[in-house]
Amino acid sequence: MSATETSTKGPAATGRGASPALRAQHVLHEHPWVSPLVLLVLSIVVFTSLNPDFAQPRAISLLLQQTAVIAALGVGQTLIIITGGIDLSVGAAAILACMSSALLSSQHGVPAPAAILIGVLIGALCGLVNGALVSRINLPPFIVTLGTLSIFTAITLMLTGGSTVQGSKMPGAMTAAGTRVPLFGLDLNVGIIVVAVLYLAVGYALGFTAWGRRVFAVGDAPEAARLAGISVSRVRLSVYIVAGVIYGIAAWVLIGRAGAASPNGVVDANLASITAVVIGGTSLFGGRGGVIGTVLGALIVQSFAIGLTLVGLDDEYRVLAVGVLVIAAVAADQWIRKVRS
Amino acid sequence: MTESTRRPVLSARGIRKTFGRVVGLDGVDLDVFPGEVLAIIGDNGAGKSTLIQCLTGALVPDGGTLELDGTPVSFRRPQDAKDVGIETVYQSLAMSPALDIATNMFLGREIRRPGPLGSVFRLLDTKAMREKSMAAVQQLGIRTIQNPGQRVETLSGGQRQAIAVARAAAFGSKLVVLDEPTAALGVRESGLVLDAIKALRDRGLPVILISHNMPHVWEIADRIHIQRLGRCAGVITSSSHDMTQGVAIMTGAATL
Ligand SMILES: Nc1ncnc2c1ncn2[C@@H]1O[C@H](COP(=O)(O)OP(=O)(O)OP(=O)(O)O)[C@@H](O)[C@H]1O
Ligand SMILES: [Mg+2]
Numbered sequence: 001m002s003a004t005e006t007s008t009k010g011p012a013a014t015g016r017g018a019s020p021a022l023r024a025q026h027v028l029h030e031h032p033w034v035s036p037l038v039l040l041v042l043s044i045v046v047f048t049s050l051n052p053d054f055a056q057p058r059a060i061s062l063l064l065q066q067t068a069v070i071a072a073l074g075v076g077q078t079l080i081i082i083t084g085g086i087d088l089s090v091g092a093a094a095i096l097a098c099m100s101s102a103l104l105s106s107q108h109g110v111p112a113p114a115a116i117l118i119g120v121l122i123g124a125l126c127g128l129v130n131g132a133l134v135s136r137i138n139l140p141p142f143i144v145t146l147g148t149l150s151i152f153t154a155i156t157l158m159l160t161g162g163s164t165v166q167g168s169k170m171p172g173a174m175t176a177a178g179t180r181v182p183l184f185g186l187d188l189n190v191g192i193i194v195v196a197v198l199y200l201a202v203g204y205a206l207g208f209t210a211w212g213r214r215v216f217a218v219g220d221a222p223e224a225a226r227l228a229g230i231s232v233s234r235v236r237l238s239v240y241i242v243a244g245v246i247y248g249i250a251a252w253v254l255i256g257r258a259g260a261a262s263p264n265g266v267v268d269a270n271l272a273s274i275t276a277v278v279i280g281g282t283s284l285f286g287g288r289g290g291v292i293g294t295v296l297g298a299l300i301v302q303s304f305a306i307g308l309t310l311v312g313l314d315d316e317y318r319v320l321a322v323g324v325l326v327i328a329a330v331a332a333d334q335w336i337r338k339v340r341s
Numbered sequence: 342m343t344e345s346t347r348r349p350v351l352s353a354r355g356i357r358k359t360f361g362r363v364v365g366l367d368g369v370d371l372d373v374f375p376g377e378v379l380a381i382i383g384d385n386g387a388g389k390s391t392l393i394q395c396l397t398g399a400l401v402p403d404g405g406t407l408e409l410d411g412t413p414v415s416f417r418r419p420q421d422a423k424d425v426g427i428e429t430v431y432q433s434l435a436m437s438p439a440l441d442i443a444t445n446m447f448l449g450r451e452i453r454r455p456g457p458l459g460s461v462f463r464l465l466d467t468k469a470m471r472e473k474s475m476a477a478v479q480q481l482g483i484r485t486i487q488n489p490g491q492r493v494e495t496l497s498g499g500q501r502q503a504i505a506v507a508r509a510a511a512f513g514s515k516l517v518v519l520d521e522p523t524a525a526l527g528v529r530e531s532g533l534v535l536d537a538i539k540a541l542r543d544r545g546l547p548v549i550l551i552s553h554n555m556p557h558v559w560e561i562a563d564r565i566h567i568q569r570l571g572r573c574a575g576v577i578t579s580s581s582h583d584m585t586q587g588v589a590i591m592t593g594a595a596t597l
Contacts, residue, residue: 030492209463210451213444220439227399227435229420229449287439 028336032281032289035332036296039279039325043300047307054310061187067295067302069257070272072195072250074280074294075202076127076243077273082206083219083239084286085134085141090247091269092152093126098251099156102165102261105174112173120248126152127244128237135236149270156263164262167255177256191253198249202242203291215239220287275301275322279329283337300325347374348411350516350547351427356395356405358388365391367571368405373516376545378538380558382591383568389551390432392568393518396549397429398422409515420449426515430505430522432551438494442486443467443474445493446508477511478504482533498525503534510537517541518549523557535561555584567591 028034047054073090080087101119104110110118126148133144167175177191206212217225218235226232255261266272280297282289305318349372358366366388373379381389394400396407398416407414409425416422422429436445452466452473453459459466471489478486483503486496493501502525509517519538523531531554538548538561552558558565559579567574567590574590575597582590589595 205463208465210453210465211463213440213448213451213465217437217440217444217448220437223433224435224437225448227419227429227431227433228437228445229418229423231418231420287437 025336025338028281028332029288032283032336033293033296034281035329036280036293036300040296040300040303043303043307047303047310050307051310054307057185057187059306059310063299063302063306064186064188064192065257066305067298068189068192068195069250069254069266070269070276070302071295071298072198072253073247073266073269073273074276074298075198075291076246076250078277078280078282078289078291078294079202079206079215079239079243079246080141081219081274081277081282081284082215082286082289083236084222085236085239086145086274086284087130087240087243088142088145088270089126089130089148089152090145090243090273091266092149092156093123093244094247094251094254094269095263095265096126096152096156096159097123097248098254098261098265099160099165099263101251102170102174102255103159105171106165106169112171115171115174116252119251120245123244123246123248123251124241125244126247127240127242130244131237131240134240135233160263162263164260167259167261170255170261174252174261175256175259177253178259179256189256191256194249194253198246199291199295202246206290211235211238216287218286272298272301275326278333279325281329281333283333284330285333285337288337297329349374349408350410351396352408352411353396354406354408356392356407357403358391358395358400359403364571366395366402369568369571369573371396371566371573373547373549375547376542377563378542378548378550378561380562380565381549381551381568382553382555382558382565382587383574384591387568387591388571389568390520391571393429393520393549393551394431396422397427397518399429399431423449423512426513427518428509428513428516429518430502430509430520432520432524434501434505436493436501436505439492441490441492442478442496442504443471443489445504446470446474446477446489446511450512473511474507477507481507481510481537483507483530499527499530502526503530506534506537510541513541513546516547516549520551521553522550523552523554531557555588559584559587567597569593 053059073094077087077090097119100122101115104118105112105115130144130148133139134141177189177194179190181188181190181193206215214230214235217230218232222232254265258265276297277294278284279300280293282293301322304321308317351373353369353371356366356369369392383389391400395402398419398421401417447470452469454464454466458464474489481503486500502522506519506522509519523534526534535557538550541548562579565577565587567577567587569591577587586595590597
């Protein structure tokens, strides 16, 4: 953009005299979740008008059930992307946690609560490994997590030999996340509620605690954060560990959802979670975004899947639509970021 | 009191800092005494910013010693210097553009709500931080900033600088260090910053001021440290030397 255009940004852009485009840009900049919300509402309206079944409780329940796991992984992914990082090992870490707790409870007689806790700890350990390499040795997150993606996957295969652990072989609590919970006329389950609580907790921590402010500061301008007295590496490390804990919880939700623990449980988790984050308005450059956008982003992707199926189109169209959306979302982010002088 | 009997607040000896093959500082001594404004002048690249970064924990010097009130200290991180009451406005301003004014002011020293909301739930006291930020800005006399919830990226360069100065003035309790704090400011705002510096000095707080504005320096500084090619070319006062003489030493046309 030209220099004159940039120079008109700033406080003046928010004033009454500003053009509608500038004002829209400003609103989106202040509230990154607005565009995914509009998009979700649009997709619901369009799909419902094409096929009224889409607005039925059955379809909505299915939408929520299918979104839960990716939405949960997306919380961790969001935190990491806000710090300017990325996590390609998200799916691999979740599966490692998932298979470890499944094996412990099915073959080694470990009680379910302990096995679930160990799963969460394994998630945290995966996060610790990523976080330590990123924050202490200053390796790029993309490379670190590309490496740990392979490492975690390999460890999982060594542990399991590639075989699935059926839900019937595990104590009941291992699959309890799949327990049905009828609520508001919808067919929800325990996993969905756990994920909702996860969102509330992380949304609160990001928006209303010093830790959250520091996570944004570190992603936005790490050197400024350092000079302000913040330990950038400690904040980064904490984010990767928290993300790992979330993956461990998501692993339990996954077992409940699938009714089994499979090494191929969430093959598309990496791209799906990054897609949800990006469509949700969180900037891949760090410092801007939030978890509300991510759940909206995950819901958008899944609503396309269900909506296109109801309309009678094949899955290729969903894949195509998601691709277009991701590029559009990143383009929108670039445009929104120009508010900066 | 004479200079020889006064004890410096901060005293640096033989500070050295190299960047690869570039020698940033080549053994610099510096003293700041209670209640004085010490100006640092020098050409671009003379090592002024590097020097104050070494004094405030932003850089760790390769050699040399630091004493605070006569006690040896070493600052490994900016937080170490903040912990003892040294506040700095860095040349880069060190602000997070995406965060608002109040959040930036209180970054690293956030205020939490009283009671269990703060201690257990870690809930930030946004209202208190915004009020205190506004108070700090108004204390400086800046009138163009109305909303402490405004994002820093929407502020003008001068407004950002004013916020950074207000932050340092509000939290400094031992020493305030300002690296070109008026570079982006208008005439009125520069005057306000100079007034703020005088107010800090009147409170007994020493100030280190880096500036390229010689009239400002000669107006306000009690002593002037001249930095040249990574070394200290001498320390003068506004009465011992006039501006022309000072600039001559600074550029190497004269020596002390
Ligand atoms: N991070 C760095 N890496 C490499 N060289 C550096 C770095 N910081 C400073 N230098 C070099 O050290 C020397 C002193 O720089 P410094 O920033 O201290 O100058 P200055 O006196 O503050 O100049 P100015 O008036 O332009 O702000 C310069 O030669 C500069 O190039
Ligand atoms: Mg400088």
